[in-house]
Amino acid sequence: MQTPPTYFEKSQYIETLNGNKVSKSSILCGIMNIRLHGKTIIKPGVIVRGDLATVNIGRLSIVSENTVIRPSSKKFKGSIVYFPQNIGDHVFIGEGCVISAASIGSQVYIGKNCIISKRCILKDCCIIEDGTILPPDTVVPPFTYYSGVPGVYKEDLPDCTDVFQKDYTTSLYESFLPNIPKPSTSGSPIKPVTIS
Amino acid sequence: MYSQRLENTYQFNKNLTNHDIIKYSCNCGKSYHLTELYYCISCLKTNCKFCITEDIDCYYCPNCLEHISSAEASLNGNRCKKCFECPMCFNVLTYSASTNANGVETFFLNCTFCKWNSINSGEKEFRFDSHSIKAKNEESEAYIQLNKVLEIVNKESAELSSLKDKKTLTRIKIAQAMKQFLGQQSKHQKHSQRKNFLKSDEQRWINSSVPEPLPDNNLLPKITPGSSLLTNANIKKGLTPITTEDSDKMQQDRVQSRIFNKIESTLPTNENNTLFDDAETKDQYDDDLDLDQLNKIEDADEISTLAQRLHQIPTQSKSLKKLEPHHRPLLTRRSKRCKRCDRLLIKPDVNPGKTEFKRQHFAYSYLPRIHISKINWIDNDLFEMFLVFNNPLHSHLFMNFPMEIKGSMISLDDNAQLVDLYQNETFIGGLLDETDDMEKEAHIQQLKNLEDARYFIDRKDNRLKLRFIGKVGVENSVFDNNGQDEVTHLIIHLPDQLLLNTDENTINEKKFNSKFENIKFTICLEFSTKSLTLNNNNNSSSNIASTTPKDENDNTPLGSSGTLQPPSESASQKTLLKILFDIPSKNFTNTQL
Numbered sequence: 001m002q003t004p005p006t007y008f009e010k011s012q013y014i015e016t017l018n019g020n021k022v023s024k025s026s027i028l029c030g031i032m033n034i035r036l037h038g039k040t041i042i043k044p045g046v047i048v049r050g051d052l053a054t055v056n057i058g059r060l061s062i063v064s065e066n067t068v069i070r071p072s073s074k075k076f077k078g079s080i081v082y083f084p085q086n087i088g089d090h091v092f093i094g095e096g097c098v099i100s101a102a103s104i105g106s107q108v109y110i111g112k113n114c115i116i117s118k119r120c121i122l123k124d125c126c127i128i129e130d131g132t133i134l135p136p137d138t139v140v141p142p143f144t145y146y147s148g149v150p151g152v153y154k155e156d157l158p159d160c161t162d163v164f165q166k167d168y169t170t171s172l173y174e175s176f177l178p179n180i181p182k183p184s185t186s187g188s189p190i191k192p193v194t195i196s
Numbered sequence: 197m198y199s200q201r202l203e204n205t206y207q208f209n210k211n212l213t214n215h216d217i218i219k220y221s222c223n224c225g226k227s228y229h230l231t232e233l234y235y236c237i238s239c240l241k242t243n244c245k246f247c248i249t250e251d252i253d254c255y256y257c258p259n260c261l262e263h264i265s266s267a268e269a270s271l272n273g274n275r276c277k278k279c280f281e282c283p284m285c286f287n288v289l290t291y292s293a294s295t296n297a298n299g300v301e302t303f304f305l306n307c308t309f310c311k312w313n314s315i316n317s318g319e320k321e322f323r324f325d326s327h328s329i330k331a332k333n334e335e336s337e338a339y340i341q342l343n344k345v346l347e348i349v350n351k352e353s354a355e356l357s358s359l360k361d362k363k364t365l366t367r368i369k370i371a372q373a374m375k376q377f378l379g380q381q382s383k384h385q386k387h388s389q390r391k392n393f394l395k396s397d398e399q400r401w402i403n404s405s406v407p408e409p410l411p412d413n414n415l416l417p418k419i420t421p422g423s424s425l426l427t428n429a430n431i432k433k434g435l436t437p438i439t440t441e442d443s444d445k446m447q448q449d450r451v452q453s454r455i456f457n458k459i460e461s462t463l464p465t466n467e468n469n470t471l472f473d474d475a476e477t478k479d480q481y482d483d484d485l486d487l488d489q490l491n492k493i494e495d496a497d498e499i500s501t502l503a504q505r506l507h508q509i510p511t512q513s514k515s516l517k518k519l520e521p522h523h524r525p526l527l528t529r530r531s532k533r534c535k536r537c538d539r540l541l542i543k544p545d546v547n548p549g550k551t552e553f554k555r556q557h558f559a560y561s562y563l564p565r566i567h568i569s570k571i572n573w574i575d576n577d578l579f580e581m582f583l584v585f586n587n588p589l590h591s592h593l594f595m596n597f598p599m600e601i602k603g604s605m606i607s608l609d610d611n612a613q614l615v616d617l618y619q620n621e622t623f624i625g626g627l628l629d630e631t632d633d634m635e636k637e638a639h640i641q642q643l644k645n646l647e648d649a650r651y652f653i654d655r656k657d658n659r660l661k662l663r664f665i666g667k668v669g670v671e672n673s674v675f676d677n678n679g680q681d682e683v684t685h686l687i688i689h690l691p692d693q694l695l696l697n698t699d700e701n702t703i704n705e706k707k708f709n710s711k712f713e714n715i716k717f718t719i720c721l722e723f724s725t726k727s728l729t730l731n732n733n734n735n736s737s738s739n740i741a742s743t744t745p746k747d748e749n750d751n752t753p754l755g756s757s758g759t760l761q762p763p764s765e766s767a768s769q770k771t772l773l774k775i776l777f778d779i780p781s782k783n784f785t786n787t788q789l
Contacts (some may be wrong), residue, residue: 001214001217001567001568001570001779001783002568002584049382050547050627075407094635105551107551117308122549123261123549123551124551125551127208127209129211133309135287135288135307135308137288137307137308138287138288138561139257139258139259139260139288140258140551141256141261141527141548141549141644142548142550142551143551144527145206145208147207150285150286150287150309150310152286152287153258153527154207154208155206155207156229156527157208158206158209158232159532159542159553159558160556160558160559160560161208161542162232162551162560163558163560163561164231164560167565176615184248196628
């Protein structure tokens with residue numbers, strides 16, 4: 001089945017020249033350090049902690065509602081050092097995740113309510129199932145499916161995952177359209193989360 | 197041949213419910229989601245997981261992502277030398293160092309998830325150099341037992357290979373399979389063994405170019421081309437099963453090689469079997485029966501789970517304290533070949549961190565991708581469906597919907613069928629507008645003019661939206677020929693008065709009841725990058741191969757793919773594709789729920 005397009009209120013989103021769509025109810029801390037490479041959607045309630053370290057998010061990536069993106073840290077000579085965080089192209093991050101990975105490759109799918117702990121490295125083309133908790137320093141190799149608490153290798157992915165994921169995120173971006181044609185399809189507004 | 201809907205292989209496809217709706221049939225009749233299929237460009241057919249052969253290209257550790265040679269992998273039992281797995285939660289362990297009061301630094305393994313560490317666990321210090329672990333494993337009971345069985349199997353296969361009649365060949369195969377399963381060999385051995393395995397069945401049609409439609413099954417009688425399956429000679433030749441006597445003898449040999457521990461002298465033992473009587477009384481081998489020890493356990497948390505025990509093959513300890521970390525098992529990169537013509541379908545990069553392929557023939561990037569944009573009832577038992585066809589290729593794709601095919605038009609457990617579809621040839625544009633020759637251009641224009649608005653809804657770039665009308669219930673003629681279970685013709689009985697919406701977006705207020713919970717039907721489709729009807733002689737060579745010229749030098753060490761050229765007639769350049777739909781009735785826009 002083709003996914004029906006989702007519509008958003010135009011006044012609630014900021015659209016940049018290179019196609020980024022950032023919700024006004026998302027919280028981007030340290031906006032100077034956050035770089036979106038274009039055609040990225042940031043949904044309401046997302047927190048990006050750019051004040052800790054630089055955050056790079058690649059093209060055609062989608063960050064869903066209420067996810068926290070927070071650069072990872074390490075104690076080094078008594079003080080805490082934050083590492084810059086890189087998220088690749090065609091990455092889908094589900095709702096309610098906490099992402100503190102050191103780097104996330106391209107064509108990665110992260111399900112709902114996942115916790116990607118400090119200094120994890122997610123390589124290209126991998127899938128993290130809904131509700132997975134990846135312990136610190138985990139490496140997820142390409143073409144693998146990780147799930148469980150703690151997240152462990154479950155099985156391989158089909159070889160065409162990268163093509164599929166590219167197609168998937170592109171279609172999600174293209175079906176994320178401004179303005180609401182019918183009042184019935186409007187989604188319920190999501191409460192923004194505030195940092196305590 | 198009937199096509200059959202099968203459960204998707206990968207968890208990733210099982211979780212996405214949408215991936216059960218549309219399945220593509222492989223040539224062998226099994227159908228899966230598009231992402232699980234491959235497409236062989238020399239046979240122009242799809243390959244499912246049963247129609248490919250796999251070879252391990254490289255081993256790598258999933259944690260340190262280090263490429264490990266097959267010799268080294270088999271030496272370490274397909275495990276990484278450096279990385280350890282937590283015995284409790286199977287997470288990767290990290291190395292930590294601690295300094296005690298005397299200033300002596302000790303290194304230990306530490307789990308960042310469940311806080312297990314190698315200092316507090318067990319009575320004595322865990323030594324994590326690979327040598328001591330290996331020695332410990334080799335001392336263990338299970339390892340000795342395994343080695344004894346392996347020895348017997350080796351002996352058996354050596355004995356058998358000296359005999360060369362039909363019956364022993366089957367036994368050799370089983371023995372070799374056991375050997376391959378139990379022990380590790382070098383890559384070279386494996387390759388030659390694979391060749392031997394394949395000789396009787398696969399090699400035959402590599403040379404004869406008769407495609408084998410069914411995946412290889414040793415239990416099925418083999419047909420030599422040009423002869424019938426049901427001649428007496430063939431029945432005799434084909435079925436040489438090993439008797440129970442044979443298998444019992446093989447079994448017995450293996451049993452005798454092992455020494456079973458006496459469980460309990462008070463328990464009734466098998467007195468007929470004199471073999472066990474002379475065995476000395478030893479410690480209990482199976483501690484399931486050790487009730488005394490089990491009763492001593494006060495805290496149930498001290499007992500290991502089944503998963504934890506299965507990760508500890510040498511000890512299989514029931515106590516958590518005795519669990520030890522193990523080296524992390526390796527993962528592999530595998531290349532895949534077509535079973536029909538042995539052409540490489542997938543050749544991965546040997547660098548474990550990379551995701552590019554040296555050779556990639558996914559069905560996903562060759563076959564038209566299909567989505568259902570909308571499906572709704574227009575009458576009782578009649579539905580209309582809007583399908584979006586996406587062309588993943590850079591060149592134009594020509595396709596038609598045949599009314600008659602060799603094989604079956606419907607699939608197993610279909611409960612509906614199409615009654616109205618566009619019968620002419622049509623096309624989908626490529627990703628890039630490559631207008632390479634005038635003749636093709638003219639032909640496309642011609643096809644465009646013929647288009648009927650009844651079927652054609654929308655055409656844009658590389659996508660095409662078509663309307664189909666289907667009917668619940670399969671035509672009676674299917675049930676007439678009970679013996680001949682193949683429906684090769686599509687029968688169209690479309691009611692004369694039919695209200696068709698000209699606009700897709702008009703909402704039909706009327707609700708209909710659905711007879712079935714899921715509506716299942718099949719669409720047959722033929723496609724080619726060359727026009728299916730147009731006969732242009734001057735560029736008969738510009739077929740699919742021209743779009744991917746690099747595949748010409750695809751010849752691999754096995755080499756036999758070179759002899760198998762795609763058929764020269766343009767008529768056979770097309771691929772027949774069966775698309776199996778299984779649509780839950782709740783997905784229809786106007787079903788009475």
